[in-house]
Amino acid sequence: MTRRFETGPAPHFAPRSTVAGVMRQVIYALLPALLAQAWFFGPGVLLQAVLAILFALGFEASMLGLRGRPLRPFIGDGSAVVTALLFAVCVPPLAPWWVAAVGMFFAIVVAKHLFGGLGHNLFNPAMVGYVAVLISFPVSMTAWLPPVAATGLAPDAGQAAAAILAGQLPADGSWDALTAATPLDRLRTAVASGQSLAEVRQAPVFGQLGGLGWEWIACWYALGGLWLLWRGIIAWHVPAAMLSTVAVLASVAWVLDPAHSPTPAEQLLSGAAMIGAFFIATDPVSGCASPRGRLLFGVGVGLVTVVIRRWGAYPDGVAFAVLVMNAFAPLIDRYTRPRIYGHGGNPR
Amino acid sequence: MNRAASRGAKPGALLHRFPGGLRLRHHKAVSCAQPVEAAPLPARLYVPLWQHSGPGAEPCVEPGQAVLKGQLLAATAGRTGGRIHAPTSGTIAAIAVRPISHPSGQQGRCVVIKPDGLDRWAEPGPLPDWRSADPAELLEAIREAGLVGLGGAVFPTGQKAREASERGIHTLILNGAECEPWISCDEMLMRERPEAILLGARILQRIVGASRSVIAIEDTMDAAGQALHAALRQAGGSDIDLVRVPAIYPEGGERQLVQVLTGREVPSGGRPTDLGLLCQNVATAAAVAEAVIEGRPLVERIVTVTGSGVRRPRNLLARIGTPIADLVAHCGGYADGAARLILGGPMMGYALPSDANPVVKAANCVLVLTADDLRPAQAEMPCIRCGECARVCPARLQPQELQRAVRQADWEEAATLGLRDCIECGCCDVVCPSHIPLAAWFRHGRSGLREREAEQHRAALARERFEAREARLARQKTERRRRIAEKKRDLADRQAKQDGIAAAVERARARKRDREEP
Numbered sequence: 001m002t003r004r005f006e007t008g009p010a011p012h013f014a015p016r017s018t019v020a021g022v023m024r025q026v027i028y029a030l031l032p033a034l035l036a037q038a039w040f041f042g043p044g045v046l047l048q049a050v051l052a053i054l055f056a057l058g059f060e061a062s063m064l065g066l067r068g069r070p071l072r073p074f075i076g077d078g079s080a081v082v083t084a085l086l087f088a089v090c091v092p093p094l095a096p097w098w099v100a101a102v103g104m105f106f107a108i109v110v111a112k113h114l115f116g117g118l119g120h121n122l123f124n125p126a127m128v129g130y131v132a133v134l135i136s137f138p139v140s141m142t143a144w145l146p147p148v149a150a151t152g153l154a155p156d157a158g159q160a161a162a163a164i165l166a167g168q169l170p171a172d173g174s175w176d177a178l179t180a181a182t183p184l185d186r187l188r189t190a191v192a193s194g195q196s197l198a199e200v201r202q203a204p205v206f207g208q209l210g211g212l213g214w215e216w217i218a219c220w221y222a223l224g225g226l227w228l229l230w231r232g233i234i235a236w237h238v239p240a241a242m243l244s245t246v247a248v249l250a251s252v253a254w255v256l257d258p259a260h261s262p263t264p265a266e267q268l269l270s271g272a273a274m275i276g277a278f279f280i281a282t283d284p285v286s287g288c289a290s291p292r293g294r295l296l297f298g299v300g301v302g303l304v305t306v307v308i309r310r311w312g313a314y315p316d317g318v319a320f321a322v323l324v325m326n327a328f329a330p331l332i333d334r335y336t337r338p339r340i341y342g343h344g345g346n347p348r
Numbered sequence: 349m350n351r352a353a354s355r356g357a358k359p360g361a362l363l364h365r366f367p368g369g370l371r372l373r374h375h376k377a378v379s380c381a382q383p384v385e386a387a388p389l390p391a392r393l394y395v396p397l398w399q400h401s402g403p404g405a406e407p408c409v410e411p412g413q414a415v416l417k418g419q420l421l422a423a424t425a426g427r428t429g430g431r432i433h434a435p436t437s438g439t440i441a442a443i444a445v446r447p448i449s450h451p452s453g454q455q456g457r458c459v460v461i462k463p464d465g466l467d468r469w470a471e472p473g474p475l476p477d478w479r480s481a482d483p484a485e486l487l488e489a490i491r492e493a494g495l496v497g498l499g500g501a502v503f504p505t506g507q508k509a510r511e512a513s514e515r516g517i518h519t520l521i522l523n524g525a526e527c528e529p530w531i532s533c534d535e536m537l538m539r540e541r542p543e544a545i546l547l548g549a550r551i552l553q554r555i556v557g558a559s560r561s562v563i564a565i566e567d568t569m570d571a572a573g574q575a576l577h578a579a580l581r582q583a584g585g586s587d588i589d590l591v592r593v594p595a596i597y598p599e600g601g602e603r604q605l606v607q608v609l610t611g612r613e614v615p616s617g618g619r620p621t622d623l624g625l626l627c628q629n630v631a632t633a634a635a636v637a638e639a640v641i642e643g644r645p646l647v648e649r650i651v652t653v654t655g656s657g658v659r660r661p662r663n664l665l666a667r668i669g670t671p672i673a674d675l676v677a678h679c680g681g682y683a684d685g686a687a688r689l690i691l692g693g694p695m696m697g698y699a700l701p702s703d704a705n706p707v708v709k710a711a712n713c714v715l716v717l718t719a720d721d722l723r724p725a726q727a728e729m730p731c732i733r734c735g736e737c738a739r740v741c742p743a744r745l746q747p748q749e750l751q752r753a754v755r756q757a758d759w760e761e762a763a764t765l766g767l768r769d770c771i772e773c774g775c776c777d778v779v780c781p782s783h784i785p786l787a788a789w790f791r792h793g794r795s796g797l798r799e800r801e802a803e804q805h806r807a808a809l810a811r812e813r814f815e816a817r818e819a820r821l822a823r824q825k826t827e828r829r830r831r832i833a834e835k836k837r838d839l840a841d842r843q844a845k846q847d848g849i850a851a852a853v854e855r856a857r858a859r860k861r862d863r864e865e866p
Contacts, residue, residue, distance in 0.1 A: 002671075002673055002702050002703055002704040003673065003682070003689075003702065003703050004701060004702045005686075005687070005688055005689040005699065005700065005701060005702065005703070006687065006688060006699075007688075007698075007699035007700070007701050008688065008699055008722070009699075009785055009787065009788035009791075010690075010692075010694070010695060010696050010697055010698060010699075010774055010787055010788075011694055011695045011696070011774035011777050011778055011787055012688055012690055012694045012695075012697065012699065012715075012717055012721070012722055013694055013695070013721075013722070013774075013777075013778050014720075014721060014722060014724070015726075015778070015780065015781070015783050016778060016779055016781075017736075017779070017781040018726075018729075018781050018783070019729045019732060019781045019782055021781065022732075022734065022781050070727070073727045073729065077729065079732075117730065118729065118730050118732065119729075119730030119731050119732045119733065119782070120730065232736075235735065235739075284732055284733045284734040284735060285732050285733050287733075289733050289735040289738060289746060289748055289749075290735075290738065290746065294735075333746075333749075337746060337765075338738075338744045338746075339744060340616070340743060340744050340745060340766040340769050341367070341603065341607075341613055341616075341742065341743040341744050341769055342603070342613045342614055342615050342616035342617075342618070342743075342769055343615075343616050343766075343769070345613060346612045346613055346615075346623075
């Protein structure tokens with residue numbers, strides 16, 4: 001009595017994780033900061049997130065259809081949702097709906113699918129989308145809301161929807177009251193015009209350590225990022241290298257010229273440093289894979305970020321820094337391959 | 349610190365880490381609950397002729413012939429390869445092509461034995477007293493007994509030990525770090541027969557001239573550790589150390605174990621003997637003792653029969669050639685949902701198409717898994733370069749780059765990226781979120797690379813032969829030309845000489861005529 005069995009290649013093991021599972025955990029880690037942003041800047045960001053997700057999934061589905069790829073596994077992998085969320089938290093909460101449409105077109109269609117789809121994109125899709133709209137629509141993209149706590153003005157969900165979808169302002173508000181430069185933008189303008197920073201910091205958009213509200217959102221990003229680290233979804237190399245580079249360079253500048261340099265805390269907690277370090281520069285597809293490569297990549301992102309913030313035309317540089325380093329990632333990987341077992345290295 | 353430790357200290361005195369690896373659920377307790385049991389004698393034994401690395405053995409028995417247990421059935425030509433012995437007494441029913449439980453999945457010739465039920469041993473030859481015997485004599489006993497590495501590589505032990513003794517070995521490493529989940533045959537052997545392992549170690553030490561041995565076991569093997577410890581105390585001597593290493597897969601890999609015990613790496617393409625170390629599995633050591641002390645060839649081994657697809661998992665002492673179906677039946681048969689039959693462990697074992705396959709010398713474990721244990725048939729996703737595979741790779745490879753090179757059959761690139769240094773442990777495969785069958789790709793790639801190298805070797809040989817022939821022909825041609833020219837010159841010389849003579853004769857005649865004519 002012999003019994004026959006199906007065969008298959010070793011290892012005979014159930015897989016430990018899935019791409020969808022990885023993406024899902026990244027989404028969970030983003031949620032606290034997303035809610036914090038809604039708390040400090042009103043519900044607009046949630047609507048932006050919904051819009052971006054819808055556009056992203058729409059573009060993803062159409063591109064998969066055009067490329068003749070199966071819909072189910074790729075729509076379900078969650079990567080488009082992550083891209084959409086990262087984009088949504090970067091755009092001003094009341095930015096018009098077509099910002100999300102254009103941004104997601106560049107992210108999903110251009111940066112992702114024209115390069116071969118999931119796993120093949122050279123550049124971080126969310127940042128490509130963000131930079132595309134930042135360059136295309138500078139006015140819409142720099143009009144941030146002041147934090148609710150600073151003005152007491154809080155557009156509710158209906159008003160936010162009207163502003164985003166129809167460009168209508170709340171009856172009692174005006175764009176002037178509703179828009180404000182970001183804290184980093186103010187600091188940069190002040191530095192450029194030779195103003196003393198102490199004076200600028202009196203503005204209501206500043207909080208204890210960084211921008212009012214921003215500092216807390218940054219902390220939530222850091223907390224979500226630490227959770228991802230603990231779960232083993234991301235490695236420590238990129239966040240550690242990037243944040244310490246920013247901290248060290250900011251400290252040096254601040255010690256040398258405290259009157260005209262943002263404090264290290266302002267650098268770390270006001271802009272996109274935290275989300276960049278834990279969620280954007282850690283994107284595995286467009287980043288480096290080897291440990292030493294990841295350290296170099298992180299240092300590079302931190303360096304370019306600080307340089308752009310100090311001398312560039314944009315108040316924040318994380319998006320550009322990530323894209324610049326994306327271009328170098330394959331080269332870095334090539335030169336930072338670890339020594340293979342048995343190839344030298346034995347103490348003599 | 350690392351440097352000083354690895355230079356000065358004895359292997360195992362200080363433990364090191366190997367890169368990567370996985371902590372896996374053990375599943376060993378289920379098969380360790382009861383002592384090793386002898387498997388019943390099956391109705392037929394199917395003994396494959398190819399159970400060792402290298403070429404298969406040639407039979408030296410004929411169908412119809414009666415054989416005794418331990419009698420030689422087949423041997424390879426020369427003095428290196430494997431020898432196959434009868435696992436019981438009986439008659440040779442046939443020599444037939446059947447499944448041989450080889451990773452290649454091929455069929456091969458098997459000696460089919462119909463047991464007579466008496467299990468009578470053949471008389472062993474004269475046994476050397478190992479304490480005073482010449483190492484060469486001991487080597488011969490091991491070779492005669494058909495010993496192969498029982499950890500899975502099935503390299504002929506005699507050949508390995510002889511090569512090692514030529515290289516000079518200071519420490520013998522006995523590998524008891526059975527790191528694959530489910531497998532417990534070595535652990536049970538260490539619990540039940542620790543003295544045989546120690547004896548085997550001392551014999552091997554004598555053969556290769558090693559001054560000491562290190563027995564490495566996993567820190568989770570409490571009972572085995574105690575048994576060995578007690579046996580060591582009883583045996584006396586301070587030349588054998590017991591070292592507990594952390595249970596991280598693939599700790600039991602030769603290269604990883606060497607790294608953990610010494611902090612040094614076996615050179616790429618080399619062997620532990622390059623570092624003055626010889627690694628043997630603990631079961632091989634026990635078999636050495638049996639071969640040398642009792643003159644018994646390798647005809648049975650402990651096989652773990654386990655898995656969620658087996659009703660009563662346990663360890664069996666099984667004769668080589670026993671159909672796996674008989675072992676599973678002795679363990680209560682298959683549980684509901686048994687979906688895959690594996691020879692070896694879940695990480696590196698290979699799936700068998702049928703339980704008619706026989707137990708072979710390499711068979712440490714018969715593992716039956718249910719569909720729940722296996723990966724669900726799921727679409728492979730593209731690599732997202734998450735780097736998990738690189739993090740767990742004990743060879744410090746970058747599997748995400750390597751798999752691309754292998755898929756594209758870019759052998760140059762694959763070799764540069766270290767395909768030859770892949771140990772096929774499967775860690776990368778298990779952690780891949782995209783479910784890329786990395787281990788299968790790398791096995792395919794490594795055989796591709798080997799084939800290509802063999803092809804290049806053949807081509808080089810052919811070119812060498814061709815060039816030698818061309819040179820020979822050219823040499824012959826010039827030689828011939830030279831000879832022809834010489835001959836021509838000779839001929840011409842002779843002609844000239846003859847012409848000269850003829851002319852002289854002519855002149856003489858002419859003068860004569862002149863003189864005679866008035």
